Amino acid sequence: MAFDLQEQEQIDSMKAFWHQYGKWLAALFAALVLAYLGYKGWGMYQKDQVRDAAQSYAELEKKIIAGDLDGVRKATASIETTYGKTPYGARAALLAARLGFDRNDTAFARAQLSWAAEHASEPGIKAVALLRLAGLELDQKNFPAALAALAREHDAAFDAEFLDMKGDVQLAKGDKPAARDAYKSAVAKLPGDSPSRQFIQTKLEALGG
Incomplete structure (x- = not known):
């Protein structure tokens, strides 16, 4: 098939362009394909991880119900290592x-709560872990550790709970003014009809606040 002069010039121009940039375009296309396949593969991997983690978690729940502490230790370690x-x-x-x-x-309890507080991807779970860790340290009369847990960054939605716990720790260590301040701050964070507000208010009244 014969081409006129203008068509031939366009063809020659395209050939020259491909000769100069063809390899780069092919490499770019290949990179985009690999990136897409990698993205899809990573998505499938994450989906499989969550599914397998859910199954392992269900097995852990059975061991919890059975009170199998040794089994719980092993199952928890496996979940944290593989599906952490x-x-x-x-x-x-x-x-x-x-x-x-x-x-x-x-x-063991302290180690698990510390792990959860450090690795939780959900802000609510992290806050609960820190509160339970503080409660454990309070039970052990390890007041500095309890206050340190409560001082860590957490979801603001749990501020009242953290302040209430802080008041409990300060009261247990004999610092009534600090306990009163913490309880007052906790009350200020809660709506007037909150049962927690009324309970903390009772603590304040017992302190004369």
């Missing part, structure tokens, strides 16, 4: 900590 980046990692640590506390294994 999924939401099930921190949740498993919270469950395990509760059984450890009930069995008077405070070292």
Whole structure:
């Protein structure tokens, strides 16, 4: 097929362009394809991780119900190692900590609560872990550790609970003015019809505040 002069010039121009940039365009296309496949593959991997984590978490719950502390130790360690980046990692640590506390294994409970507070991807779970850790330290009369846990960054939605716990710690260590201040700050964070507000207000009244 014959081409006129203008068409031939366009063809020659395209050939020259492809000769100069063709390899780069092909490489770019290949990189985009690989990136897309990698993205899809990563999505499938994450989906599989969450599914497998859920199954392991269900097995952990059975061990919790059975009171199998040794089994819980192993199952929790496995979940934290293999699925620690999924939401099930921190949740498993919270469950395990509760059984450890009930069995008077405070070292195990403390370790699990600390792990959950450090690795939780959900702000609410992190806050609960810190509150329980502070409560454990309070029970052990380890007041500096309890206050340190309460001083850590947390979801603002839990401010009242943190301040209430802080008041309990300060009261237990004998610092009534600090306890009163913490309770007052906690009350200020809660709506007037909150049952928690009324309960904390009772603590304040007992302190003469």
